[in-house]
Amino acid sequence: MGPGPSNPYPEVIEAFTRPVMGHLDGAFLDLLDETCDRLRAVFRTGNTLTFPVSGTGSAGMEAAFVNVVRTGDAVVVGVNGVFGERMCDVAARCGAEVVRVDADWGEPLDPQRILDAHPAPAVIAVVHAETSTGVRNDLAELGAAKGDALLLADCVTSLGGIDVRLDDWGVDIAYSGTQKCLGVPPGLAPVSVSPRAVERMRCRPQSWYFDMGMIADYVTGGGARAYHHTAPISMIYALHAGLGVVLDEGLEESHCRHQRCGDMLQDELEARGFSLAARAGARLPQITAVRVPESRLPPSMTEADVRRTLLDHYGIEIGGGLGPWAGQCWRIGSMGHTARRRNVTLVLAALDAVLG
Ligand code: PLP
Numbered sequence: 001m002g003p004g005p006s007n008p009y010p011e012v013i014e015a016f017t018r019p020v021m022g023h024l025d026g027a028f029l030d031l032l033d034e035t036c037d038r039l040r041a042v043f044r045t046g047n048t049l050t051f052p053v054s055g056t057g058s059a060g061m062e063a064a065f066v067n068v069v070r071t072g073d074a075v076v077v078g079v080n081g082v083f084g085e086r087m088c089d090v091a092a093r094c095g096a097e098v099v100r101v102d103a104d105w106g107e108p109l110d111p112q113r114i115l116d117a118h119p120a121p122a123v124i125a126v127v128h129a130e131t132s133t134g135v136r137n138d139l140a141e142l143g144a145a146k147g148d149a150l151l152l153a154d155c156v157t158s159l160g161g162i163d164v165r166l167d168d169w170g171v172d173i174a175y176s177g178t179q180k181c182l183g184v185p186p187g188l189a190p191v192s193v194s195p196r197a198v199e200r201m202r203c204r205p206q207s208w209y210f211d212m213g214m215i216a217d218y219v220t221g222g223g224a225r226a227y228h229h230t231a232p233i234s235m236i237y238a239l240h241a242g243l244g245v246v247l248d249e250g251l252e253e254s255h256c257r258h259q260r261c262g263d264m265l266q267d268e269l270e271a272r273g274f275s276l277a278a279r280a281g282a283r284l285p286q287i288t289a290v291r292v293p294e295s296r297l298p299p300s301m302t303e304a305d306v307r308r309t310l311l312d313h314y315g316i317e318i319g320g321g322l323g324p325w326a327g328q329c330w331r332i333g334s335m336g337h338t339a340r341r342r343n344v345t346l347v348l349a350a351l352d353a354v355l356g
Contacts (some may be wrong), residue, residue, distance in 0.1 A: 015241035038243035045166040060175025060189025063210035071095030073122035078109040081130035108282035129157035134289035143170025161286040172197040183336025184242035
């Protein structure tokens with residue numbers, strides 16, 4: 001069984017079949033250490049505090065904010081999609097004074113407007129790859145000019161699919177998710193924290209579960225490992241295996257493969273007269289937002305019927321629009337094990353067949 005539209009890498013499937021070890025078993029802790037090393041390689045960082053949070057990407061978001069935001073802190077958040085909105089909500093729940101910098105959906109954020117939004121923010125937060133719009137927001141300019149602020153980046157959809165360079169770009173806290181370009185099922189949130197952010201981490205944050213100071217005693221090795229929570233063993237096997245596949249392929253090659261598939265999909269969609277929703281130059285290869293071609297929907301079919309037919313007849317799931325784009329956009333992912341030319345060919349052929 002090779003990688004296909006819905007089959008993860010065989011190495012990842014095999015990982016789930018391994019006997020479950022105890023979470024303090026030395027062999028498991030060795031594998032956890034190696035997983036953290038692999039995460040440092042994909043995040044391109046030397047950060048000691050790099051580990052998978054037990055929870056989905058949103059758990060990574062919550063863990064990132066709750067550990068560094070204090071009541072009354074100014075937190076500047078770039079918003080050009082659903083996940084920037086979510087960051088505002090999470091930061092506000094941590095007691096932050098949230099300073100939003102909006103860009104139109106489909107447009108990238110303007111780094112200078114973010115930098116100018118507050119004279120001394122504690123945190124600047126941006127979604128690197130906005131999955132709701134297919135837009136890339138650049139981080140390097142923010143990192144270079146962030147001053148005393150911590151730069152917090154959502155890398156849920158970017159990690160493994162496009163270049164992510166935490167250390168070169170001055171990102172202080174980043175989180176990701178397993179289910180996007182790493183090609184592993186959902187369930188873990190890789191997180192990485194710079195030494196500068198570790199120094200500024202809160203003592204006893206409001207969340208017990210996401211208290212990174214406590215988690216660090218268990219996950220980052222050295223000395224006695226203290227029980228914090230029972231690690232989801234099989235998910236960590238799977239992440240270890242998935243990262244192994246990415247690193248064996250080579251990060252650059254993985255990025256190129258995503259780019260080739262994204263280019264092919266986007267060029268072919270435009271050649272068919274579809275309109276892409278993200279601005280050219282800021283388009284992500286791994287998620288393509290395309291406007292629903294209302295005039296081409298078969299009579300008596302809604303856009304949701306088209307998506308349902310793709311799933312039922314061809315085994316292809318494409319996403320509907322989120323937030324204000326609900327009913328107006330489709331989002332076609334080409335991520336991780338699914339980023340293959342044959343899958344792009346299949347989705348285009350299936351769309352042709354359904355739309356006629
Ligand atoms: N951030 C971004 C950019 C996402 O795309 C997602 C999920 O799609 C999340 C955060 C939340 O991740 P999860 O759904 O795994 O909790």
